[in-house]
Amino acid sequence: MSIKIMNENGSLIIDEQVIATIAGVSAMECYGIVGMASKSATEGFFELVKKEQLTKGIKVNVKENRVILDLHVIVQFGVKVSVVAENIISKVKYNVENFTGLEVEKVNIHVQGVRVQK
Secondary structure, three states: OEEEEEEOOEEEEEEHHHHHHHHHHHHHOOOOEEEEEEEOOOOOOEEEOOHHHHHHHEEEEEEOOEEEEEEEEEEEOOOOHHHHHHHHHHHHHHHHHHHHOOEEEEEEEEEEEEEOOO
16 A cells, blocks of 8 residues: 655655665664564464565554554563663654654554574
């Protein structure tokens, strides 16, 4: 699905994949996050996705040019989850609004796992 923005100069169509990519790259820049998580269709549990597939762990909902994002993440062991989530929310919200011009209504963080770094 795409978002269409009309103005006096014409129209702009933004695909939801673009918003998901912006959100995924923004989240990965935050300290304490290991990666995005995607639900395995065959086994029914969440697994770490590769950097090329960041958008698989992100759900984008758009209603009247307002965006609601659900990010499924895996965090690093030893970090304070609430602080990491707040950082992800603020960075994702800022970047999506700045790059697309759309208003971000909510960013929901779903912590699906903890990974111990070696």
